[in-house]
Amino acid sequence: MQSSRLPEMERYTRHVLVCTGNFCGENRAGRAIYARLASLLQREGLLFGATRVKRSEAPCLGVCTGGPIVAVYPEGVWYAGVTFELLERIVLEHLKDGRVIEEAVFHRMTAE
Numbered sequence: 001m002q003s004s005r006l007p008e009m010e011r012y013t014r015h016v017l018v019c020t021g022n023f024c025g026e027n028r029a030g031r032a033i034y035a036r037l038a039s040l041l042q043r044e045g046l047l048f049g050a051t052r053v054k055r056s057e058a059p060c061l062g063v064c065t066g067g068p069i070v071a072v073y074p075e076g077v078w079y080a081g082v083t084f085e086l087l088e089r090i091v092l093e094h095l096k097d098g099r100v101i102e103e104a105v106f107h108r109m110t111a112e
């Protein structure tokens with residue numbers, strides 16, 4: 001018998017999408033970035049609670065070059081060529097402190 005209760009989603013402050021597809025980054029580098037993201041979020045206390053950051057992997061974000069690609073919402077900021085070093089900065093500066101790393105941004109979603 002199916003429950004009539006609706007699912008519940010724990011609140012989160014940001015949602016990070018990581019392209020893990022084969023085309024935008026060599027040697028499936030996006031998968032390594034996605035895996036490292038979890039450990040960095042945990043280390044910085046961003047996996048649970050009021051400052052929770054949700055992470056998702058996407059097989060394709062439609063860029064298909066310059067990867068690994070990481071997109072951060074609700075800001076709609078997209079980073080290209082994400083290395084472990086840049087990911088560390090994204091977690092510390094953008095996700096934790098709210099400062100976008102402007103020199104690494106290649107795309108922004110804007111209201112039209």
